[in-house]
Amino acid sequence: MKKAIFYSIVLSQLLFLLLFPLWISLTKYLNPVLLVVMWMLLTLTVFYSVFAILRIQVVISWRLVIILYTLYSIGLIVLLFNRPSDQVYETVNIVPFATILFYLSGEVPFIIAFYNLAANIGLFVPFGFLLMVYHKEKHARKVLLSIIPILVVSIIEGTQFLTRRGSLDIDDFILNVLGFLLGYVVYPFVCKVVEVKR
Numbered sequence: 001m002k003k004a005i006f007y008s009i010v011l012s013q014l015l016f017l018l019l020f021p022l023w024i025s026l027t028k029y030l031n032p033v034l035l036v037v038m039w040m041l042l043t044l045t046v047f048y049s050v051f052a053i054l055r056i057q058v059v060i061s062w063r064l065v066i067i068l069y070t071l072y073s074i075g076l077i078v079l080l081f082n083r084p085s086d087q088v089y090e091t092v093n094i095v096p097f098a099t100i101l102f103y104l105s106g107e108v109p110f111i112i113a114f115y116n117l118a119a120n121i122g123l124f125v126p127f128g129f130l131l132m133v134y135h136k137e138k139h140a141r142k143v144l145l146s147i148i149p150i151l152v153v154s155i156i157e158g159t160q161f162l163t164r165r166g167s168l169d170i171d172d173f174i175l176n177v178l179g180f181l182l183g184y185v186v187y188p189f190v191c192k193v194v195e196v197k198r
Helices: 002-018 020-027 034-053 062-081 097-102 110-122 127-138 141-163 169-191
Strands: 058-061 193-198
Touching: 002 020, 002 034, 020 034, 020 110, 034 062, 058 062, 062 127, 062 141, 062 193, 097 110, 097 169, 110 169, 127 141, 127 169, 141 169, 169 193
Parallel strands: 058 193
Antiparallel strands: none
């Protein structure tokens, strides 16, 4: 177990440092808190991968899950609502896949296109996983697993638009909800490594 933790720490921090130029280039477009959010995601992903490869299961408390998700949520809120002041967000897109196809067309730099598409999905995957943990812990109704992502993403999109901190885009909505759903899909795989206990 100690070796797995050591390898995970060393590998995750090396990867983060190797990718640091990428993270810095994105902070020109987004809030610097991106560095913290990406560090958390990369570190947890590497920890999971190392423990999965070594077939080690870790038991963590529900309290630790809440603390980690609270910190992650704060970082995500800052990232979503504290945008650079030189950008204008007044556009509305209600045509599904228009923005996605625009990013895939090559008309914008690859790094910006990749980040926008991947982040709109990836940043919400942890919340899908959290809902599955909550569902298991609380025996919540399955209907909540379909309603909550739609409500949460709608509130975020609407609030970003009303506060002029983001555009109103159906594609962002689609990708964010897809992130939740992907969290549901990866949940059984994560459970092979991580067990959450009360």
